[in-house]
Amino acid sequence: MSIxxxxxxxxxxxxLTAVNGISxxxxxxxxxxxxxxxxxxxxTTINILCTLLSPTSGTAEVNGHDCLKHAHSVRSSxxxxxxxxxxxxxxxAYENLKFHCYLYNMNKREMEERIEAILNIVGLYDRKDDxxxxxxxxxxxxxxxxxxxxxxxxxxxxxxxTLGLDPQTRTNVWEFIxxxxxxxxxxxFLTTHYMDEAEVCDRIAIIDHGRIIACGTPEELKKLIRxxxxxxxxxxxxxxxxxxxxxxxxxxxxxxxxxxxxVESGDKFIPKIFEGLKTAIVSVNLKKPTLDDVxxxxxxxxxxxxxxxxxxxxxxxxxxx
Amino acid sequence: MSVEKVFNGHGQxxxxxEVMFSYKAIYVIISREFKRFFRQKGRLxxxxxxxxxxxxxxxxxxxxxxxxxxTTSYKQFLLPGIIGMTILFSSVFSSISVVWDREFGFxxxxxxxxxxxxTIVMGKLLSGxxxxxxxxxxxxxxxxxxxxxxxxxxxxxxxxLIAILSIAITAMGLFIASFLTSxxxxxxIMNFIVLPMFFLSGALYPMNALPTVLHYLTLINPLxxxxxxxxxxxxxxxxxxxxxxxxxxxxxLLTVFSIAMIILAARSFERKE
Numbered sequence: 001m002s003i004x005x006x007x008x009x010x011x012x013x014x015x016l017t018a019v020n021g022i023s024x025x026x027x028x029x030x031x032x033x034x035x036x037x038x039x040x041x042x043x044t045t046i047n048i049l050c051t052l053l054s055p056t057s058g059t060a061e062v063n064g065h066d067c068l069k070h071a072h073s074v075r076s077s078x079x080x081x082x083x084x085x086x087x088x089x090x091x092x093a094y095e096n097l098k099f100h101c102y103l104y105n106m107n108k109r110e111m112e113e114r115i116e117a118i119l120n121i122v123g124l125y126d127r128k129d130d131x132x133x134x135x136x137x138x139x140x141x142x143x144x145x146x147x148x149x150x151x152x153x154x155x156x157x158x159x160x161x162t163l164g165l166d167p168q169t170r171t172n173v174w175e176f177i178x179x180x181x182x183x184x185x186x187x188x189f190l191t192t193h194y195m196d197e198a199e200v201c202d203r204i205a206i207i208d209h210g211r212i213i214a215c216g217t218p219e220e221l222k223k224l225i226r227x228x229x230x231x232x233x234x235x236x237x238x239x240x241x242x243x244x245x246x247x248x249x250x251x252x253x254x255x256x257x258x259x260x261x262x263v264e265s266g267d268k269f270i271p272k273i274f275e276g277l278k279t280a281i282v283s284v285n286l287k288k289p290t291l292d293d294v295x296x297x298x299x300x301x302x303x304x305x306x307x308x309x310x311x312x313x314x315x316x317x318x319x320x321x
Numbered sequence: 322m323s324v325e326k327v328f329n330g331h332g333q334x335x336x337x338x339e340v341m342f343s344y345k346a347i348y349v350i351i352s353r354e355f356k357r358f359f360r361q362k363g364r365l366x367x368x369x370x371x372x373x374x375x376x377x378x379x380x381x382x383x384x385x386x387x388x389x390x391x392t393t394s395y396k397q398f399l400l401p402g403i404i405g406m407t408i409l410f411s412s413v414f415s416s417i418s419v420v421w422d423r424e425f426g427f428x429x430x431x432x433x434x435x436x437x438x439x440t441i442v443m444g445k446l447l448s449g450x451x452x453x454x455x456x457x458x459x460x461x462x463x464x465x466x467x468x469x470x471x472x473x474x475x476x477x478x479x480x481x482l483i484a485i486l487s488i489a490i491t492a493m494g495l496f497i498a499s500f501l502t503s504x505x506x507x508x509x510i511m512n513f514i515v516l517p518m519f520f521l522s523g524a525l526y527p528m529n530a531l532p533t534v535l536h537y538l539t540l541i542n543p544l545x546x547x548x549x550x551x552x553x554x555x556x557x558x559x560x561x562x563x564x565x566x567x568x569x570x571x572x573x574l575l576t577v578f579s580i581a582m583i584i585l586a587a588r589s590f591e592r593k594e
Contacts, residue, residue: 072339086426102349103434
């Protein structure tokens with residue numbers, strides 16, 4: 001069952017097309033990532049989905065309600081965490097959450113139980129009576145995510161939820177979001193331009209210049225490009241190369257102290273190497289393609305200049321003695 | 322087909338309808354504004370000291386200089402004007418908090434909640450007006466110090482008039498605030514709307530003593546009618562320094578103005594890009 005359904009969505013602002021005819025659907029319980037550079041149309045799409053903007057044409061539905069015609073029903077079914085902090089600094093953590101509960105018409109008992117439970121989970125119960133202005137960036141983020149979840153939303157929208165946070169806090173925030181998602185079975189829709197954040201999503205749509213240029217699971221998207229690279233160190237590289245050619249019809253390249261070749265699914269291929277090669281294997285390295293590679297492949301450029309990717313995930317396997 | 326079944330079987334998907342006003346939301350918006358008012362120490366201090374500076378320093382100074390009819394001193398003349406000024410500044414400041422909320426993102430927390438725009442406008446209107454009413458009424462405490470006696474019916478009458486003016490000015494402020502996208506506009510509003518409104522309201526000098534052009538400007542200023550109404554209640558005699566319009570006209574015009582501004586503000590917030 002799809003909980004978000006977007007069809008041919010277009011949004012133009014004074015002559016500029018921010019979203020240019022996108023269609024996608026998100027299934028209930030899924031985590032869905034919207035990945036793209038700044039200005040690609042991510043925030044515009046989220047704003048339409050959460051009823052803050054009306055589309056120029058096309059339709060958007062959340063939880064079965066049209067975002068334009070039944071905005072109120074949509075708003076009751078969603079929780080939001082915006083790009084910038086939207087807490088009141090002059091209120092305490094507890095007061096911010098209470099304000100939210102009143103807006104969502106929760107009854108007093110439910111409100112008190114829920115706030116206490118949620119503050120304990122985000123580890124801010126001890127600080128509940130402190131003014132939010134005394135909180136660090138990471139604490140504010142946690143409080144905001146907690147707030148977005150207070151009223152039991154069906155979908156939680158997160159617009160660049162970890163922007164401006166240090167790596168350690170980012171990891172904490174993600175752990176928290178994912179635990180919560182499993183616990184309450186809610187759907188998470190997020191936008192990000194961090195590759196590693198998109199990586200943990202069930203499915204990703206890559207958006208550029210207002211268009212979705214690819215959509216699928218991270219694995220599916222990575223298959224769009226050449227496949228995995230396997231690096232082998234063996235007792236006799238030349239013999240290994242000829243064996244690979246004979247057994248698997250694979251032409252490996254000789255590097256200075258190892259050999260390398262590309263295969264479709266490297267992780268599934270590694271066991272076959274051990275079965276098929278008679279030459280002693282010293283080590284096996286597998287380099288998975290990253291979403292960065294996918295983005296470059298599709299658009300011909302990197303998602304952002306100051307990319308902090310460490311050059312891909314290296315999976316290392318060693319064979320004992 | 323199975324998708325259809327699941328869809329219909331889910332009670333949670335039933336449509337919710339929007340009520341015009343969510344009272345819980347209005348209550349919590351008001352309670353937030355009061356908390357903020359008492360927590361922002363600087364604002365609190367300015368709010369308390371500004372009318373007192375005018376009344377006891379400017380008022381005392383001008384009392385020495387201006388030849389007044391024996392019945393009224395300048396300090397006495399100034400009291401209704403300073404109550405009007407306090408309401409003006411407080412109401413505009415409260416309504417500008419919408420821009421503040423927009424700049425700091427908090428407005429979005431309210432805009433995506435399942436409440437109507439009218440609820441947000443009403444919450445802001447009532448909180449802004451209530452803060453102004455409290456401040457206006459507190460100033461009545463100083464009336465004996467400038468030699469004005471206020472009776473209990475007088476206090477009740479002032480409460481009603483202060484409330485009407487507070488609602489009118491807050492609604493006007495909200496209408497203006499709906500156009501402002503950043504706080505930079507605030508100084509412009511202060512300079513070109515708020516201060517002229519104060520100077521051209523009969524708060525500091527009688528309106529009919531002004532040259533024609535300025536006099537006409539006072540006639541389109543809602544604050545003039547509020548200050549004029551206060552003069553009806555606070556001054557025993559309606560001499561040269563007393564009220565200049567009939568009280569029913571003051572109340573009538575302010576009421577019409579308030580309603581118009583509330584409608585305009587609500588409409589203006591309803592807009593979507």
